[in-house]
Amino acid sequence: MSRGTLPPFSVPWKKVMRLFLRRAVWLMAVILAGGLLGATLVRYAPGYGVDERELDPRLSQASVEALRVQHHPNANLLGYYAKYLTNAVRGDLGISESTQRPVSELIHERFPVTAKAVLLGMLSAWSLAFFLAMLGQYFRGWVFEVSSTLLTGFLLALPSTVIALLFVYFRAPVYLAIACVTFPKLFRFIHNLLVQAYEQPHVLAARARGIGPVRIFLRHVLAFASPALFALLGVSLSLAFGAAIPIEALTDSPGIGQLAWFAAINRDLPLVVNLTLLVTLITVAGNSLADYSGHLATRAS
Amino acid sequence: MSSSKSLRLVAGLLLSAIFLLALGANFVAPYSYAKQFRNAPSAAPSAVHLFGTDALGRDEFSRLLFGTRVSLLLAPAAALLSTFIAGILGGLAAFLGGWWERAILASADLLMALPLLFVLLALRATLPLDVAPLISAMATFLILSLLGWPSSLRVVWAAARNIRESDFLLLARSSGSSPLRVIVRQILPSLSPVLAAQFWVTIPVFILAEATLSMLGLGVMEPLPSWGNLLRGLENPSAFQANPWTIAPLILLIIVVFCFQFILPSRGDLD
Numbered sequence: 319m320s321r322g323t324l325p326p327f328s329v330p331w332k333k334v335m336r337l338f339l340r341r342a343v344w345l346m347a348v349i350l351a352g353g354l355l356g357a358t359l360v361r362y363a364p365g366y367g368v369d370e371r372e373l374d375p376r377l378s379q380a381s382v383e384a385l386r387v388q389h390h391p392n393a394n395l396l397g398y399y400a401k402y403l404t405n406a407v408r409g410d411l412g413i414s415e416s417t418q419r420p421v422s423e424l425i426h427e428r429f430p431v432t433a434k435a436v437l438l439g440m441l442s443a444w445s446l447a448f449f450l451a452m453l454g455q456y457f458r459g460w461v462f463e464v465s466s467t468l469l470t471g472f473l474l475a476l477p478s479t480v481i482a483l484l485f486v487y488f489r490a491p492v493y494l495a496i497a498c499v500t501f502p503k504l505f506r507f508i509h510n511l512l513v514q515a516y517e518q519p520h521v522l523a524a525r526a527r528g529i530g531p532v533r534i535f536l537r538h539v540l541a542f543a544s545p546a547l548f549a550l551l552g553v554s555l556s557l558a559f560g561a562a563i564p565i566e567a568l569t570d571s572p573g574i575g576q577l578a579w580f581a582a583i584n585r586d587l588p589l590v591v592n593l594t595l596l597v598t599l600i601t602v603a604g605n606s607l608a609d610y611s612g613h614l615a616t617r618a619s
Numbered sequence: 620m621s622s623s624k625s626l627r628l629v630a631g632l633l634l635s636a637i638f639l640l641a642l643g644a645n646f647v648a649p650y651s652y653a654k655q656f657r658n659a660p661s662a663a664p665s666a667v668h669l670f671g672t673d674a675l676g677r678d679e680f681s682r683l684l685f686g687t688r689v690s691l692l693l694a695p696a697a698a699l700l701s702t703f704i705a706g707i708l709g710g711l712a713a714f715l716g717g718w719w720e721r722a723i724l725a726s727a728d729l730l731m732a733l734p735l736l737f738v739l740l741a742l743r744a745t746l747p748l749d750v751a752p753l754i755s756a757m758a759t760f761l762i763l764s765l766l767g768w769p770s771s772l773r774v775v776w777a778a779a780r781n782i783r784e785s786d787f788l789l790l791a792r793s794s795g796s797s798p799l800r801v802i803v804r805q806i807l808p809s810l811s812p813v814l815a816a817q818f819w820v821t822i823p824v825f826i827l828a829e830a831t832l833s834m835l836g837l838g839v840m841e842p843l844p845s846w847g848n849l850l851r852g853l854e855n856p857s858a859f860q861a862n863p864w865t866i867a868p869l870i871l872l873i874i875v876v877f878c879f880q881f882i883l884p885s886r887g888d889l890d
Contacts, residue, residue, distance in 0.1 A: 594737040597734045
């Protein structure tokens, strides 16, 4: 091997598989625990299994009892949860109490709208945050620091509902509102990370040797920052889905965020719990994938 | 005095002034927050109604003062409870170690994996919408504090673990100090800067979460005002054009959250 060349990168498959399995177990644990939490909420929420017909004075006691039996098929929580899981595996997520439509059908209709808005929003927020953070590296000084702190501080101080209203006034697309909510958090993290990366001794040494800025960025800065950036990618997915609820509710965008708000307003617990589980599943899977990629990136660098 | 310290002083003074004004709402506000002037709905600002009235004829200035009191009293209370839970669980995880540590950290990770706003909606949906306004305010902030502790727990746990392995704790134990004395005299004073930082960080998060929930109609219920339900006035652009003071709660919210951002001690101060 000649001086200055690195040994070829080989993927340690055993370690990677172990990490993958650990993540899969964690994902299952989150789904099961989240499902149990959801089932508990539905089962013990005030009004569970109550039928307005029970108040009808014309019905006999036996008829009222029959109605109660009909609406309390699972008196114990574990029985209810087991039935819920069995049905969920078959793709049956139950019936929405407020719309009287299958939950899976509602999700199928609305999920693409939110997925598109969230992905475009994340792409916009990441592009802007990365661009400005890079700009900060070339225009170092108090002017950039103060102006970026004020801009991100202002955006962080605005509730996402107010940002949504501004976008309604200006008739701007929903994904830009999601980008506006996620951008300040991303920018602050990326900016600090790049400052830290450019202050690394090996980066300073590379600059002193006259290596070009593009090469330094690609070979040294990105290699240092990539695990943290991948982790941030996973977190930003969760942030973007969280922002989707108020934004879709106030901009009247027919996605799952609006559906969750509608379900909460109507106390439609089966719907809101299924939506929470779905988003949890997506964000945890996204986080796991990001961690996994970050691990590979660390190994490669 | 350095610029960051003077900025922190200004932010602290501004926050104190707003906090005092909100605490004295009963004396400063000209009217009750629920009093309706039926002959003056959506009135423009005047000497009688400084910030005008809302669509139901309620004095906007009085509602802003009482709303500030609700948000600025309950958010710190919720942050205190959340930090307390994080402190207890983080401390237990660090000092008990083993399976206790793993179980507590795993449960915190599990809660952090759930998207906060979706879980907030799910929990809020278990409560009836027509609860008494004060109960709705309490329930909103209680739910926030019960869901907000996991992010602080990791920080507290890391700090507590460092203390567990410190020489001074070993010395205190070997000199025969009782466990209670070790906790009160050694551990708590060492953890207090971290707990204080977590407390201050959590307050604006809870203020913003309440504002979001209340604007969606799932937080503090009318007629009790909070910054969140006062911001609902912005949903009607024509009302905002007729009375620009409708934006006052938003300006106050931004000032307060900004002040909390500046008031936080920097890493250098903690060292």
